[in-house]
Amino acid sequence: MNPLISVIIPIYNVEKYLSKCLDSVINQDYENLEIILVNDGTRDNSLAIANTYQSKDTRIKVYSQRNQGLSAARNIGLDKANGDYITFIDSDDYVSKDYISYMYNLLKRNDFKSPLAIASLMDVFSESGKKVNTGNNQEYTWSGKKCIEKMCYHDLVDTCAYAKLGTKELYKDFRFPVDKVFEDIGSTYQLFENSKTVECGFKPIYFYNIRENSITTDGFSDRKLDLLEMTDKMATSVEKLYPDLHDAVLRRQVYARFSTLNQTLYVKNSPKIKELRGNLINYIKKNKKAVLSNPNTPKLDHLAYKCLDLGFPIYKMSWGVYSRLNK
Template structure:
C-alpha cells in the first residue's frame, strides 16, 4: 500500500537560534513521504537563509517568502498550497520525535481517524517534562465527534494546540486560522472537531514544545487577554448553535476566565492605562454575566469550586487587593497596617517595575517567590495563606515582597541587585516538588544556584515522574541554607 503524503507546515519568523534543530527533526523523520512547507513570515534575522539552505538540500521542501503577516496567515499560506492527504503543523522553535509523523499516520489509518493526537513535552535545552499526568499508556483511544468535543472543551485530556495533531487535509476545505488574532487555535479547533467523525488520541509524547518566557501563552498583555476571551466566546457561540449539551461546559470555562481576570479590570481604579480605559466596559459585561448567573443559581455554580471562586474574586475586595495574581503583576506589600504601612501594587510596566524594585534596595526583607498568576484557586489560596503566615514574623524594619514565577525570571538581574545577604527567600509550596512541573522546578533551580541566603520551601508534596532519578534529584537539594517542609508524612519519609 502506498504511504499517504503528509504536508508539514512550518511558519518561520526570527528563529535563527532554534530553526536548524526544528528542521533537522523534520527532514530526518522515519516517515519519508513528506511535503515540507516552510513559510518565512518576513524574518529580519538569518532565518530565511537557513530555510534556503535546507530547501537546496532536500527536494521535499518548498519555501514561501512573504511579508510579515502573523502566525495565522503563515499557517494559512501553507494550507493553501499543501499537497498531502494529511497535514500537521510544527512551530519553528519546537521539534519533534523521529517517528512523530509515522506514529500519527499509523493511528489515523488503523483507527480511520480524521484527527490523530499525541502528547507532548514541555522542553528546554537541557530537559523535557512530559505533559501527560500520571503513567503513560500505550493505548490509543478513539472518540466520536461529541465525546471529543466535550474533552476539548474540558481542556484537560485534549487541548486546542494546532501542533500536536495530524489532520485529514479535507478538514481545511473551508476552514482557516483567523488573521491578526492570538490564540488562533482556539478559534477553529472546535470547528475542525465538529467536522470529524472520529478523533484518536495517544498519551505517547512525540512533540517538544520549547518553553520560552516571552511566549504569547505566558504574556498577559491587553491584546492577548482580549483575544483569549474572544476565542472562548466564539466557541460558546458555536456550541449554542450546534451543541446545546456542551453550552454549560463552555460557560464554565468562561466563568473561570472571568473570575480569574476580574480583579485586573474591576479594582484598578487608579490605573490610567489604555488597558483599563478601553476595556473596562467590555470586561464588565463579562463580569455582569457571571454575577447574573450566580444570582439566579445558574448551573455553572452547582460545582462548589466556582461558588468559592466567585465569592473570593468578586465579593472579598480586601482579599482581591492582596492576591490579585493576574496581569503579570508583582504584588508588593511593605508590611501591613498592623506594622503601620500600606498595600502597594506594581503595574505591568518595565521601567516603573524596576524603579519600584529599587525602593527595596538596602532594606531587610522576606521575598515570597512563585506566587500564582493563573486561575488555579488552590494555588492562589496557598499563596494567600503563606503570605498571612509570613507576615506574622515581620519585624518593624523588615519589608515583604511577593513575586510571580514569570516576573522572577524576567526581572532576575534587577531582583538580584536588591537582595541583601541576610534576606530570606521563601518559595511557594504546593503539590509541585519534584520533576513533574517545569516552571516551579526552574524557579527553584535559579534561586538555589544564585543565592546563598536562607531559603525556605513552604509545605509541599514530593512526586517524581522518573522514580529512578530520585536519589540524584534529592542530592541537588542537600544544602545547608535550604529548609524543606512537606505536607504529608509520605513525602517527608522519601526525602529524609
C-alpha cells in the first residue's frame, strides 16, 4: 500500500476560495491522504465549510486555534501530522489532480534516496485570469546546495512552502517563524540545507492565486520589512554552510531591498518612509558593482538598476508600467 501523506492546509477568511481548494485535494489520484485543516481563528464562513467537508470525507481532520498567523497554523499542522510524507497547500490556491502522485513519483524514481521533491507553480492572476507557467516541464536531481543557489537567483526553484513533498524526518525539527510575513524565505532554505539531493520536477501542478488583499499584495506596512529580516536570516545561514554562495545570497538580499522599495512607491510620503527609501537605495547602490558583475544575475535586475540610475521618479514610473503589464 502507498504510504500515508499528510496535506496541511491553514485556513483564515477564505470562504470564497476554500471549496475549490478542498475539491482539488480530495479528488487526488493518490488517495492515501491525511488532510489536516487548521482553522486560524477565521471570522467568515470558512470553518463551516471545512466542517462540512470533514463530515463527508474521513481523511479530513479539522483543528482550530485562536488567530496566530500562517506560520503558527502550519506548525500546528506539523505537530498533528501522522504521514510518512508532508506537503503544504494554501487554502486560497488549488492543485492539479496529480499534485501528490507527481511529486511522490519523483521521489520513487531514485528509490527514495532524496528526502524532498519540488515542483513548479502556475501563477493565476485573479483579476485578469492570466496564467503563467513558472517552470520548464523538465526533471532533474539536484543537490540541496544547487537548489539554494537557484532559489537565490529566482531560477526555477521557489522559496514557497507549497509545491514540495518531504519526508516526515526532514520536517522533524522544522518550524516556520511565527508572526512573520515572507516566512517562507526565512525557512524553506533549511529543507535544502538538510537534503543531500532533491528531486526536481518543474511541471506546474500548483495553481497559485495572485489576488488583491492577500498577505503579500495588500499594500505597505511595517510588517513588510519582515522580508529583509527573513532574507538576511537565510543569507547568514547559507553563507556559513556554503561560503562560495556569497554572490548568490547577496543578489537575493539586494532583490529583497528592491522588492521592499517597490512596496513603498505609492505610500504617502512621511519622514519615516523617506528614511526607509534612502536606506534601501543606499544598500542597493552599495552592492551595484557586485550584483551587476555577477553573470547569474537576472536581466530584470540590470533593468531595475538602469531605471534607478535615472532617478527615483523614473524608477517609480517604470515600476508602475511593469506592474500594469504583468497584471
